[in-house]
Amino acid sequence: MSTGLGLPAGRLAPRGGWSFFWQMYRGQFATALATQVAYRGATLIWVFTSIVHPLVSIVVWRSVAGGGRVAGYDASGFVTYFALEMVVNHVTFVWIMWEMEWRIRTGAYSPLLVRPVHPIHTDICQNLAYKLLGLVGILPAAVLLVLLFGGDLSVFTTGSVLAGLLATALAMVLRFMVEWTLSLAAFWVTKVSAINSVYFSLIAFLGGGFAPLAVLPGAAQTLAWWTPFPWGNIAWVNQVVTGRAVGVDLVRGYLAQLAWIAVALVVLKLVWARAVRTYSAVGS
Amino acid sequence: MKGVVNAVRHHLAVVGSYLRVGLLNFVQYRTDFAVAVANALVGLVTQVIGLAVIFGQTTQLNGWDHSGLLVLVGVFFICSGLLGLVIRPSMQTLMEAIRLGTFDFTLTKPADSQVLASVQTVAPQAATDLLVGVGVIAWTLVSDGQGLHPWQVGAFLVALACGLAIIYSFLLMLSTFSFWFVKLDNILVVFEGLFQSAGRWPVSIFPPWLRLVLTFVVPVSFAVTVPAQAIVLGVDGATLAAAVGVAVLFLTGSRLFWRHALRHYTGASA
Numbered sequence: 001m002s003t004g005l006g007l008p009a010g011r012l013a014p015r016g017g018w019s020f021f022w023q024m025y026r027g028q029f030a031t032a033l034a035t036q037v038a039y040r041g042a043t044l045i046w047v048f049t050s051i052v053h054p055l056v057s058i059v060v061w062r063s064v065a066g067g068g069r070v071a072g073y074d075a076s077g078f079v080t081y082f083a084l085e086m087v088v089n090h091v092t093f094v095w096i097m098w099e100m101e102w103r104i105r106t107g108a109y110s111p112l113l114v115r116p117v118h119p120i121h122t123d124i125c126q127n128l129a130y131k132l133l134g135l136v137g138i139l140p141a142a143v144l145l146v147l148l149f150g151g152d153l154s155v156f157t158t159g160s161v162l163a164g165l166l167a168t169a170l171a172m173v174l175r176f177m178v179e180w181t182l183s184l185a186a187f188w189v190t191k192v193s194a195i196n197s198v199y200f201s202l203i204a205f206l207g208g209g210f211a212p213l214a215v216l217p218g219a220a221q222t223l224a225w226w227t228p229f230p231w232g233n234i235a236w237v238n239q240v241v242t243g244r245a246v247g248v249d250l251v252r253g254y255l256a257q258l259a260w261i262a263v264a265l266v267v268l269k270l271v272w273a274r275a276v277r278t279y280s281a282v283g284s
Numbered sequence: 285m286k287g288v289v290n291a292v293r294h295h296l297a298v299v300g301s302y303l304r305v306g307l308l309n310f311v312q313y314r315t316d317f318a319v320a321v322a323n324a325l326v327g328l329v330t331q332v333i334g335l336a337v338i339f340g341q342t343t344q345l346n347g348w349d350h351s352g353l354l355v356l357v358g359v360f361f362i363c364s365g366l367l368g369l370v371i372r373p374s375m376q377t378l379m380e381a382i383r384l385g386t387f388d389f390t391l392t393k394p395a396d397s398q399v400l401a402s403v404q405t406v407a408p409q410a411a412t413d414l415l416v417g418v419g420v421i422a423w424t425l426v427s428d429g430q431g432l433h434p435w436q437v438g439a440f441l442v443a444l445a446c447g448l449a450i451i452y453s454f455l456l457m458l459s460t461f462s463f464w465f466v467k468l469d470n471i472l473v474v475f476e477g478l479f480q481s482a483g484r485w486p487v488s489i490f491p492p493w494l495r496l497v498l499t500f501v502v503p504v505s506f507a508v509t510v511p512a513q514a515i516v517l518g519v520d521g522a523t524l525a526a527a528v529g530v531a532v533l534f535l536t537g538s539r540l541f542w543r544h545a546l547r548h549y550t551g552a553s554a
Contacts, residue, residue: 045470049477056481056492063345063489070341162448179480201330215341235452284408 021121028122032129038068043130047137050090051145053209054082058149058272061211071214079151081212083142084241085234088168089209090138091131091203092233096123097199100183101192113279120180127176135284155242163250170257175232187275199231202227208235288433298395299403302440303370306406320409324361331357331484345490346357353486354424360484361417361445364505367479368410370403371452376472377405378420382462383509402456421515432515439514442524446531447507451479453534454503456542463545479504486512506530514517 020255036043061078064070073081103109108123113117139195146153182199186192205220206229213221213235239245245253310316335357339350343544347543348356379399389440425432458471487495487505498505510527513519 049474052477052481056485059490059494060485061346064342066342127352174345191319194319194326197323197326201326204330205333205337214339217337217340221316240499 028125032125036129036133053104054086057082069269076152079149088234094179146279160243167237167240171232181268184275207233231257302403310408320412324412352516358417358420359512365414373405373407379462443511446527450503450534453538456538460545473493
């Protein structure tokens with residue numbers, strides 16, 4: 001059995017098995033992390049720009065709340081919300097839609113497609129590596145925001161934070177799959193920026209990036225919880241971490257996340273199968 | 285005097301031909317225009333919904349009411365369109381050209397290098413933002429039944445010109461740093477992030493230290509808040525005079541810095 005890399009066959013686990021995936025992920029993750037560390041300056045700049053949105057949101061919603069409460073949040077509640085939003089957005093956010101457009105427009109996707117494993121694994125590794133490195137800047141920045149503007153930390157308990165970690169992990173999986181599927185639009189349309197702006201506008205309002213869902217009008221809130229957006233984003237994680245969702249609500253929420261992940265997986269597979277068939281490198 | 289007039293005429297001719305080439309380039313890529321229109325409209329709808337949500341919870345934000353903030357959003361779009369038309373793309377090209385060494389060709393052309401560098405790339409699709417901005421302001425004023433005094437329009441135009449001059453000088457100084465530090469495109473990203481986020485709100489809602497940063501260090505708020513104020517609340521002569529003073533200061537500073545940098549330019553390969 002040849003590996004195609006001139007390596008002795010015995011050093012690679014058989015394809016498709018768990019140990020094969022483990023080996024592949026270790027290798028790809030190490031490469032991705034090394035790349036991110038090499039471009040740490042760019043990563044730092046991105047971290048810096050991601051502080052701007054929560055900072056401005058805190059200022060705006062603090063002014064709205066004034067001395068009172070808005071939809072259950074007072075000024076310090078908003079500070080905590082947006083500091084948390086920054087962290088959750090950092091770990092769930094995906095930039096693949098721009099990358100995919102570039103890959104297809106320049107033909108850079110061709111070599112990735114002929115690799116013996118699904119290209120999504122490379123993207124997952126790159127995404128995780130970026131997030132891991134970025135957290136080094138994001139976590140202190142969140143603490144800084146809380147200290148600077150006087151955030152309310154009394155809402156956190158050990159239990160709610162642990163439950164929130166699980167909700168965040170599921171949100172990461174869901175949002176990654178949704179946005180990876182969305183990025184496949186680039187196979188059909190070479191200019192995807194309009195599709196992206198609509199998507200980002202929707203996720204801002206329905207996912208909680210703009211404000212806690214509780215400030216939206218009642219009907220919009222109900223509608224939002226029936227879409228996948230809050231389940232892959234801060235809106236749901238916030239409910240869990242701040243102890244707003246407990247008991248039956250908590251379990252129901254986890255189930256909703258799992259259900260949306262299942263739906264996203266099916267859609268992803270269907271769209272991917274069609275996308276690859278459509279693919280012809282630009283210039284061919 | 286005649287010399288100055290001729291120089292200005294020469295500059296205008298240069299700027300005019302660059303704009304014409306930019307427009308011709310753009311006509312080749314008509315889909316870009318449709319995409320720009322779609323993006324501008326989505327951006328506008330997002331902003332309008334956001335304000336509606338906020339004003340569902342309060343009646344005023346630091347002295348600005350709902351229609352006042354709509355006007356501010358309009359001014360934001362106008363600024364964003366005017367910056368995106370020539371200044372921002374040209375500065376991007378400039379940084380790239382300094383890195384690649386093609387900036388040498390700009391220097392050998394028989395016209396002022398700063399003028400050439402500042403107008404070298406034109407992105408006419410940014411004009412959609414400009415139109416959206418004017419539309420929002422007109423619609424807000426008409427639906428409020430509010431007229432505009434000629435003095436207000438004049439103050440608005442002066443404030444807008446000053447704001448743009450300040451941002452232009454700031455971006456030029458930033459790009460000029462690429463003579464020494466080659467990889468600075470990311471700094472433009474930071475500016476863009478601040479402008480897109482903080483520029484949409486009146487500078488008065490920020491705490492004092494942030495207000496100072498947004499006015500002097502990264503001057504994004506000046507260009508949006510003061511012109512919007514001219515329409516919504518009115519500005520006095522002193523504020524306008526200060527705006528003109530700061531703009532002249534920024535323009536002179538960036539010009540001097542540009543000339544200083546040119547004297548130290550050695551080319552990318554040297």
